[in-house]
Amino acid sequence: MEYSIFIDGEAGTTGLQIRERLESREEIRLIQVDPARRKDADARREAFAEADLAILCLPDEAAREAVELARGLDVRLIDASTAHRVDERWTFGFPELAADQRDRIASARLVSNPGCYSTGAIAMIAPLIAAGLVDEDEYLAINAVSGYSGGGKALIAEYEDGGAPDHFVYGLNQRHKHIPEIMVHTGLRVQPIFAPSVGNFAQGMAVQLPLHLDEQRTTAALFEALADHYAGQQFVEVVEAGEIGARIVPTDLNGTNMMRISVHGDDDNGCATVVAVLDNLGKGASGAAVQNLNIMLDLDEEAGL
Numbered sequence: 001m002e003y004s005i006f007i008d009g010e011a012g013t014t015g016l017q018i019r020e021r022l023e024s025r026e027e028i029r030l031i032q033v034d035p036a037r038r039k040d041a042d043a044r045r046e047a048f049a050e051a052d053l054a055i056l057c058l059p060d061e062a063a064r065e066a067v068e069l070a071r072g073l074d075v076r077l078i079d080a081s082t083a084h085r086v087d088e089r090w091t092f093g094f095p096e097l098a099a100d101q102r103d104r105i106a107s108a109r110l111v112s113n114p115g116c117y118s119t120g121a122i123a124m125i126a127p128l129i130a131a132g133l134v135d136e137d138e139y140l141a142i143n144a145v146s147g148y149s150g151g152g153k154a155l156i157a158e159y160e161d162g163g164a165p166d167h168f169v170y171g172l173n174q175r176h177k178h179i180p181e182i183m184v185h186t187g188l189r190v191q192p193i194f195a196p197s198v199g200n201f202a203q204g205m206a207v208q209l210p211l212h213l214d215e216q217r218t219t220a221a222l223f224e225a226l227a228d229h230y231a232g233q234q235f236v237e238v239v240e241a242g243e244i245g246a247r248i249v250p251t252d253l254n255g256t257n258m259m260r261i262s263v264h265g266d267d268d269n270g271c272a273t274v275v276a277v278l279d280n281l282g283k284g285a286s287g288a289a290v291q292n293l294n295i296m297l298d299l300d301e302e303a304g305l
């Protein structure tokens with residue numbers, strides 16, 4: 001069986017990396033739109049009509065327009081943008097989130113790919129709430145550093161031109177676009193303080209969740225809850241702090257679809273940090289989209305990853 005796939009926005013950062021992961025696969029035929037017509041509505045609607053599945057790698061507004069173009073056509077969609085991540089008509093494309101999530105993705109017509117920071121944040125917080133170790137009303141903070149490709153072609157150009165700083169902190173108005181999806185898909189009722197930043201490296205990210213400890217919430221209890229939740233998963237691993245050492249390196253998983261979670265801290269002084277490391281363009285975007293495509297088309301989930 002061969003599937004026809006259209007990547008809308010394939011000239012962009014996320015789209016190019018999806019293309020690289022799909023182009024040599026024999027069960028997949030990529031639909032080509034003349035590059036000169038890649039923003040032309042008629043050309044894109046023709047591509048949607050021809051496709052079994054399309055992946056939207058576009059800014060939010062263009063992703064909403066793409067959904068309109070595909071309306072009434074027999075095509076399944078994966079949206080890599082923020083546009084539909086808290087829309088109940090769309091299935092959240094994080095297969096490891098809950099026991100039934102993979103099955104829900106497999107049968108869905110519309111799948112929204114999680115954001116890169118949110119993949120790390122949700123991956124840590126949701127299982128800890130389910131285990132009763134974090135409360136839905138708890139005041140949390142999430143700190144993160146991303147490679148500059150997270151900002152797409154515009155931020156990549158700033159860094160490649162040599163004018164961008166080695167590190168900057170942003171999102172200080174607490175209105176970052178990933179906050180709603182983090183709250184909806186973890187069940188948090190109090191908005192977490194989110195402190196993202198960008199470093200002078202192209203890809204990779206570390207997302208940190210600092211937590212105070214008590215008699216029930218120990219470093220061992222946090223580790224066990226996360227290790228239990230992700231037991232048997234191919235793309236999320238929970239690793240003992242001792243195996244990682246004193247430094248967490250955001251670029252460690254670049255080029256892979258893996259996410260690594262670890263718990264660090266000291267029970268005696270009551271302070272810990274849970275950390276997730278992933279490639280913002282791997283498990284944080286393009287890798288996750290290919291994983292979702294594999295699940296939706298009932299192909300080997302690891303194919304191309």
Ligand SMILES: NC(=O)C1=CN([C@@H]2O[C@H](COP(=O)(O)OP(=O)(O)OC[C@H]3O[C@@H](n4cnc5c(N)ncnc54)[C@H](OP(=O)(O)O)[C@@H]3O)[C@@H](O)[C@H]2O)C=CC1
Binds near residue numbers: 056057
């Ligand atoms: N970069 C990342 O780490 C991640 C990105 N995402 C999301 O993926 C989506 C794409 O981001 P990213 O790849 O970084 O962005 P880029 O800016 O690198 O790429 C976006 C692409 O979309 C094209 N485009 C814009 N408007 C239209 C339109 N109307 N019709 C067709 N094509 C259009 C752009 O064209 P042109 O080449 O002319 O600019 C560009 O090629 C965004 O929603 C982003 O938030 C999600 C997770 C991680």
Ligand SMILES: CC(=O)N[C@@H](CCC(=O)OP(=O)(O)O)C(=O)O
Binds near residue numbers: 082115117149178
């Ligand atoms: C470094 C950087 O600018 N990152 C982007 C998020 C990247 C991303 O993944 O955005 P979506 O997943 O929501 O599309 C930002 O902070 O807006």
